[in-house]
Amino acid sequence: DEREHASGGFVVYCPCMGRFGNQAEQFLGSLAFAKGLNRTLILPPWIVYPSNKIGGSDRVSFDQWFLVKPLQDYINVVTMEVFMKNIASRVWPPGKRIGFCYSLSGDKCRMKEGNPFGPFWDHFNIDFDDYRQHSGLLWDTEEHWVRDGWNNRFPVSDFPVIALMGAPGSFPVKTENTWLQKYVQWSARIESKAKKYIAEVLRDEPFLAIHLRNGIDFERACEHVKDSSMTSFFASPQCIPAGSKRKLTYEMCFPGQKEILKKVKKVAKKTKVKRVFVATDNDPMMKELNQALKSLKVSVHKRDSFDEIDDPIVELAVLTKADHFIGNCVSSFTSFATRYRAVSGKPTLFWAFDDE
Numbered sequence: 320d321e322r323e324h325a326s327g328g329f330v331v332y333c334p335c336m337g338r339f340g341n342q343a344e345q346f347l348g349s350l351a352f353a354k355g356l357n358r359t360l361i362l363p364p365w366i367v368y369p370s371n372k373i374g375g376s377d378r379v380s381f382d383q384w385f386l387v388k389p390l391q392d393y394i395n396v397v398t399m400e401v402f403m404k405n406i407a408s409r410v411w412p413p414g415k416r417i418g419f420c421y422s423l424s425g426d427k428c429r430m431k432e433g434n435p436f437g438p439f440w441d442h443f444n445i446d447f448d449d450y451r452q453h454s455g456l457l458w459d460t461e462e463h464w465v466r467d468g469w470n471n472r473f474p475v476s477d478f479p480v481i482a483l484m485g486a487p488g489s490f491p492v493k494t495e496n497t498w499l500q501k502y503v504q505w506s507a508r509i510e511s512k513a514k515k516y517i518a519e520v521l522r523d524e525p526f527l528a529i530h531l532r533n534g535i536d537f538e539r540a541c542e543h544v545k546d547s548s549m550t551s552f553f554a555s556p557q558c559i560p561a562g563s564k565r566k567l568t569y570e571m572c573f574p575g576q577k578e579i580l581k582k583v584k585k586v587a588k589k590t591k592v593k594r595v596f597v598a599t600d601n602d603p604m605m606k607e608l609n610q611a612l613k614s615l616k617v618s619v620h621k622r623d624s625f626d627e628i629d630d631p632i633v634e635l636a637v638l639t640k641a642d643h644f645i646g647n648c649v650s651s652f653t654s655f656a657t658r659y660r661a662v663s664g665k666p667t668l669f670w671a672f673d674d675e
């Protein structure tokens with residue numbers, strides 16, 4: 320099995336841009352990239368930014384949150400931990416580690432400069448001995464001329480491991496790669512945490528889940544959408560695909576309380592659910608939601624925090640399992656839920672978007 324891995328070569332990268340939702344979109348592109356080159360994708364840990372590590376970052380092994388096995392149906396994969404422990408000494412020993420970046424600065428790639436770059440490679444005791452630039456080569460290795468470009472310049476025989484400074488996939492994810500989400504499935508650990516919450520608190524009854532992305536970082540980012548020439552922003556292709564005539568509005572990015580209460584009420588009424596689950600990075604609006612839903616005898620719930628690293632992911636898993644879901648079209652945290660739901664046949668609604 321390990322010999323089979325090595326013959327086709329490997330791809331590894333640092334998911335150094337954005338938080339979970341951004342990393343997850345780029346992961347899908349990276350799967351397609353490695354598949355096109357017929358190389359094994361080394362699954363990097365997810366990078367998180369805990370509040371007690373100011374200016375710092377931490378890493379969560381890929382398999383803490385997701386299953387490795389379903390990915391094997393699409394492409395050869397191995398977690399970075401297993402690769403470094405069992406395979407690297409043979410195919411990628413110290414002294415032969417080449418870093419790849421779009422263009423060299425001086426004669427180097429800045430593979431390890433700054434956070435999260437340095438801590439990521441250091442975590443695995445990786446230093447680079449030489450560098451190559453891949454300027455001019457695209458990520459779309461499903462195109463034969465792109466594939467040939469990579470293989471001619473960097474054949475597996477000379478470059479068994481392509482170690483990239485950033486993800487070889489775009490953000491937002493290209494529409495033609497969103498279906499790859501079906502291979503990205505919750506780990507047993509996350510699955511059981513989400514199911515436990517749904518059983519104990521939501522009593523396994525049908526529920527409507529909502530995502531309120533209302534932290535100050537998002538409020539600030541949404542200012543850009545006030546510029547009416549903006550047709551796409553962050554994860555917005557999830558509701559407004561490229562080429563669509565529908566307009567992206569500020570309300571879709573940062574919905575006001577009135578819109579939120581109106582839409583929740585309308586959907587709760589229509590679907591006859593008795594429970595609403597709120598996921599948020601900031602204000603769950605519990606008081607306002609309870610008030611608005613009182614006459615419908617609908618109860619509102621949020622999950623208490625237990626562990627800063629897992630909490631967002633468990634909430635996200637609950638969003639993927641809800642019977643009905645209203646999310647934020649601009650947020651890539653929402654878009655993960657949107658894709659996960661779509662590949663399991665579940666629809667998603669968006670704030671301030673006429674989608675019913």
Ligand code: GFB
Binds near residue numbers: 338342531540599653
């Ligand atoms: O996932 P993410 O890239 O989505 O980043 P956006 C937002 C992070 O905020 C998540 C937390 O990874 C979580 O840590 N978060 C968001 C939440 N929603 C929830 C929630 O419902 N519950 C919990 N517990 N946590 C982009 C960033 O965020 O926003 C960009 O990736 C940039 O880098 C931009 O900062 C303004 O696409 O929403």
